[in-house]
Amino acid sequence: MSTPNLVIPSPREITTEPRRSDKVFRGVVTGGGLSSLLILGLIAVFLGYRGFEVLRQEGFGFIMNSDWSITTDDAGNVVESHFGLAAMLVGTILCSLVAVVIAVPISIFSALFLNFYSPNWLKKLLIAIIDMMAAFPSILFGIWGFLVLMPSVEYWAKLIHRYLGFIPIFDMQVPVFTRSPFVAGVVLAIMIIPIITSVSREVFAQAPLDRIQAAYALGATRWAMIKAVVIPYGRSGVIGGAMLGLGRAMGETVAVFTVLNIVFQVNWHMLLGAGGNVASLIILKFGDASPYEIKALMAAGLVLFLLTLVVNASANFIVKRTGKSGR
Amino acid sequence: MTTSHESEKATMDTAVKPSSLAQVANSQAAKTPSASAEGTGLETRGIHAWFGKHHALADINLNFAAGTVTALIGPSGCGKSTFIRTMNRMHEFIPGAAMAGEVLLDGKDVYAAGTDVTKIRLKIGMVFQKPNPFPSMTIGENVLSGLKLAQLKVDNKDDLLQECLERAGLWSEVKDRLGAHGGSLSGGQQQRLCIARSLAVRPKVLLMDEPCSALDPGSTLRIEDTIRHLSETMTIVIVTHNMQQAARVSDYTAFFLSDGGPGQMIEVAPTSEIFSRPKDERTENYVTGRFG
Numbered sequence A: 001m002s003t004p005n006l007v008i009p010s011p012r013e014i015t016t017e018p019r020r021s022d023k024v025f026r027g028v029v030t031g032g033g034l035s036s037l038l039i040l041g042l043i044a045v046f047l048g049y050r051g052f053e054v055l056r057q058e059g060f061g062f063i064m065n066s067d068w069s070i071t072t073d074d075a076g077n078v079v080e081s082h083f084g085l086a087a088m089l090v091g092t093i094l095c096s097l098v099a100v101v102i103a104v105p106i107s108i109f110s111a112l113f114l115n116f117y118s119p120n121w122l123k124k125l126l127i128a129i130i131d132m133m134a135a136f137p138s139i140l141f142g143i144w145g146f147l148v149l150m151p152s153v154e155y156w157a158k159l160i161h162r163y164l165g166f167i168p169i170f171d172m173q174v175p176v177f178t179r180s181p182f183v184a185g186v187v188l189a190i191m192i193i194p195i196i197t198s199v200s201r202e203v204f205a206q207a208p209l210d211r212i213q214a215a216y217a218l219g220a221t222r223w224a225m226i227k228a229v230v231i232p233y234g235r236s237g238v239i240g241g242a243m244l245g246l247g248r249a250m251g252e253t254v255a256v257f258t259v260l261n262i263v264f265q266v267n268w269h270m271l272l273g274a275g276g277n278v279a280s281l282i283i284l285k286f287g288d289a290s291p292y293e294i295k296a297l298m299a300a301g302l303v304l305f306l307l308t309l310v311v312n313a314s315a316n317f318i319v320k321r322t323g324k325s326g327r
Numbered sequence B: 001m002t003t004s005h006e007s008e009k010a011t012m013d014t015a016v017k018p019s020s021l022a023q024v025a026n027s028q029a030a031k032t033p034s035a036s037a038e039g040t041g042l043e044t045r046g047i048h049a050w051f052g053k054h055h056a057l058a059d060i061n062l063n064f065a066a067g068t069v070t071a072l073i074g075p076s077g078c079g080k081s082t083f084i085r086t087m088n089r090m091h092e093f094i095p096g097a098a099m100a101g102e103v104l105l106d107g108k109d110v111y112a113a114g115t116d117v118t119k120i121r122l123k124i125g126m127v128f129q130k131p132n133p134f135p136s137m138t139i140g141e142n143v144l145s146g147l148k149l150a151q152l153k154v155d156n157k158d159d160l161l162q163e164c165l166e167r168a169g170l171w172s173e174v175k176d177r178l179g180a181h182g183g184s185l186s187g188g189q190q191q192r193l194c195i196a197r198s199l200a201v202r203p204k205v206l207l208m209d210e211p212c213s214a215l216d217p218g219s220t221l222r223i224e225d226t227i228r229h230l231s232e233t234m235t236i237v238i239v240t241h242n243m244q245q246a247a248r249v250s251d252y253t254a255f256f257l258s259d260g261g262p263g264q265m266i267e268v269a270p271t272s273e274i275f276s277r278p279k280d281e282r283t284e285n286y287v288t289g290r291f292g
Helices: A020-058 A086-117 A120-135 A138-164 A181-205 A209-217 A222-251 A254-259 A278-286 A291-323 B003-012 B018-027 B080-087 B117-123 B139-149 B157-167 B187-199 B217-230 B243-249 B271-276 B281-287
Strands: A068-072 A078-083 B042-051 B054-064 B069-073 B097-105 B124-127 B205-209 B235-239 B252-257 B264-270
Touching: A020 A078, A020 A291, A068 A291, A078 A291, A086 A120, A086 A181, A086 A222, A086 A278, A086 A291, A120 A181, A138 A181, A138 A254, A181 A222, A181 A254, A209 A222, A209 B187, A222 A278, A222 A291, A222 B139, A254 A278, A278 A291, B042 B080, B054 B080, B054 B264, B069 B080, B069 B243, B080 B097, B080 B205, B080 B235, B117 B124, B124 B187, B139 B157, B139 B187, B157 B187, B157 B217, B187 B205, B187 B217, B217 B235, B217 B243, B235 B243, B243 B271, B252 B271, B252 B281, B264 B271, B264 B281, B271 B281
Parallel strands: B069 B235, B069 B252, B124 B205, B205 B235
Antiparallel strands: A068 A078, B042 B054, B042 B097, B252 B264
């Protein structure tokens, strides 16, 4: 087939000269896209710069120890200081995990209800309410949690302690049930339900109609159809939504601050009224902190920032790993 | 066999003479209707269907005798698909959809109050236009998925799996890779997988909504073979846009038409008659390719 004398050309360079309007638009869009990256980078640089001194002084002790003390002389010079975030980090993780464990099942059920069971008028109403919940000021959640929710959560906590106390994290030595990481976690759960619900609802709504019909045509009940089609399809999206919720729970400040009793001691017992939270620590200390302590708080902010980043990155990883099956 | 030859010619030129289609239809030994099919077939009485205010289908009376293949033909939008979806109660999934009339399976109205709709759909299976296997399941799991979905118990799943795949004409092609995912098959194989899947719950009736319209001619012929084999044991209703297909596989043909208003059933007769000496002029115009 091939002719011996045929000269094979090298591939041509394919170009196009975009119009001016396209160039302008491209510039605007690129600017918008990169600005979030820029802002994020500047925040990290700012926190790192301000917290550098403390981080260098404390080293790994900053995330391994739990002391938080600063002694100044009469002139305001720092005599001695110990900064450690261990208790706060443990508390942050504990509160957020409680929140996610409570919020994810509720969110999945409400997303399924909205998509597959709810009558249309109720669906519209509930979606509006859930969206409103997402926009609700967190201080109000905090106050409501403190005044209204705490007494009942205390009761649940006592029940959990009585029947599940043999599990180490539900154990407690001192019967102080108020202002515990568990209570804070319940408040956080209520705050992250809207976001997990709307993400789950969106992915469930995209479950392909032809597969849904195939399941029904085989005599599936609604629940059997959901199990066979909707959940496999939406699994990765729900995990993504849960991670988004986890990220929000870890960063939440005011509501947790209102509810949680902050103690500088690592505490894995979630029912005990002594917890920690990085964001709440910052708000607790920020008001009357000396310039040097401010640096420590900036370093704490950097640690929280990195923790959130790691959670989001692992969320992406998980979503990609589980994404293919069921699609 | 001139069957495939006829079809090639016909796809190139839709305006075929009625006689050639009638030949194809006659080469099928048309089954005599077991007219005493009372209690063993499917019957519709005065079916109307609406989508919101749109009246899509008016007064369809058809009797599908047990063990026959009935083709529903007619131009797009004449309500054929809507009609078969009223029979296994898939119509009601569309928001705003409504229907009137009765669908009698073994003499019992499938819309009667207190009916468990999932049981109806077990008896009246359906194959869709686009192959839709469950992608998260293997080939074997797909075939048996109906059992799981309807919570049915079966003693020997392997036998059932093989039987369904054999009846759907797919066994020899997939028997060595039952653990592969359903999406790894070709379109025609996926459609036969879907047929096998609907057979596993042992329906009495199989509704097929343009099952070959997304497939190549070779796959189409294989599915038509499958339909002929299946019709020995069950009642089949097939919607098709392909008149050659109707002529090849069906014992009876019903012609649907909408003249701007709701879709109506113009004429039903043994397939050879519809294609050789239709009673209604509109049927003749359609089957000879003068419109539609």
